[in-house]
Amino acid sequence: MNSTDRPRLAVRSPADLIAAVPYLLGFHPADSVVLVALREKQIIFAARADLAPPGTDPGPVARYLAAVIGRQGADAATAIGYGPAARVTATLDAVRRELDGIGLAVLDALRVEDERYWSYLCVDPGCCPPEGTRYDPRASQVTAAAVFAGQVALPDRAALTAQVAPVEGPAREAMREATVQARERLGDLLGAVAPEELISGRAMIGAARQAHRAAVERTRRGERSTDDDVAWLGVLLTFVPARDEVWERTDGADEHLALWTDVFRRGEPEVSAAPGCLLAFAAFRAGQGALAAVALERVLARNPDYSMALLLDDLLRQGVPPSRLTDWPVLNDKRTGRRRRRRGGR
Structure with missing residues (x-):
């Protein structure tokens, strides 16, 4: 599912809409059904299912x-x-x-099949011939406008999944060694703090805040x-409170998408759940529901009970619009919570 909080595309015909769909989803759909929602003649959302x-x-696909x-x-x-008529x-x-219900x-x-489309509602053979209407998405002004605006449509969903796949080979071996060293570093950190800080988790929260801030700044600098x-x-x-501290500071900014994609792909599997969820949240906030979905699929395949x-x-499956979560989450920062209560926070 995707919000369409992106540069608007002028859609004036069925061919224009078909050309726009890959840029609304982030990839070219196949063997799929897509619903494009409109409000006052403007596209506001697109949802896809197999x-x-x-x-x-x-029925279950349609009801969903x-x-x-x-x-x-x-x-x-x-x-x-x-796809073919027998399936569609x-x-x-x-x-x-x-x-209708x-x-x-x-x-x-x-x-849509083989660069032709058929309408189930139009019965005029003059505009909707039985053999279908040919269209060329490469020649569409919608495609040109989307590319000019920097929007990307990958060849298929598999290509999107590949964008969050873990690195392999020498890069994986290097990360495995780095993770061993990071665990030793964590042991040194926890061994040096006072008992009350160890219980409260302040040391790990502070270290996570500092590491995240530095990582975001590096990403901004390229x-x-x-x-x-x-x-x-x-x-x-x-450490969940440290994760939540970082979660509060994550939104749909380009640097957050880039950072969490990198950390999710390079991190060792046993520490990848939090970065994968943070990538999914950043993608969701950016209106890239398909990217959020493939990140969550990988997280849940290894960690089926990971609560975040x-x-x-669940938010994705319910189709909650990203605009509903502008100030969400607020988990740990009591000062932020007080500010939100004073201004009637959601």
């Missing part, structure tokens, strides 16, 4: 998508199915029924963190 497998009931779109405050939607038609029919206007229902920097930050974030991952995954 087509129902052949011979199965498409309709529920997600229903939470966006939209007044209309267009449904697009990607049943799913789009189910989606249309669900959207929640009172959402269906502007069009399209099927510098890459060393293996020791990444390992140290990853080890500190295994489960929380963020």
Whole structure:
């Protein structure tokens, strides 16, 4: 799912909308159904799901998508199915029924395959011929505008998943050694603090705050963190209060996306849950729901009970708009909490 808090694309035809979808999602969909939600003729959200497998009931997919779109405050939607008619038609029919059931206007229902599209609602062969309407996304002004605005559409979802895949080979060996050293460094830190600081966790929280601040500054300058920097930050974030301290300071800024992508990919598997969730949160805040989803998939595959991952995954599945979380989370900073209460915080 994706918010569309990005440069706006002028969509004037079905071909324009089809050209825009990969830039709304971040990748070119295949074997998918996509719902594009609109409010007052402006695109506000896009949600995607896999087509129902052949011979199965498409109802659950349709109900899920309709529920997600229903939470966006939209007044209309267009449904697009990607794939052969034998797989797309049943799913789009189910989606249309669900959207009708929640009172959402269906502007069009399209099927896309091999650079042709068909409308399930248009019956005029003059504009919607039986053989489909050919379109060229490479020649679309929407594609040109998206590229000019710096938006990216990867070839497929697998390419997006590869962006968060762990590093391998010599880079992994170097990180393994750096993580051993980081654990020794942590032992030295904890061995040198007073008992009351050890109980409160102030030493680890302070170290995490300092390491995070330095990492963000390096990223802003275009510098890459060393293996020791990444390992140290990853080890500190295994302490949940330290992770939460950093979480409060994470948003959808470019430097946060870049930093957490790097730390998630390079960190050792046993310390990767927190960086992966912080990447997912930054991506979610930036309106890059697909990136958030693939990061969470990797976290949950190894840590199925990790509470932050489960929380963020639930937010994504419910289609909560990123704009709803402008001042969230506030977990540890009592002064911030007091400020928020004084101004009637959410």
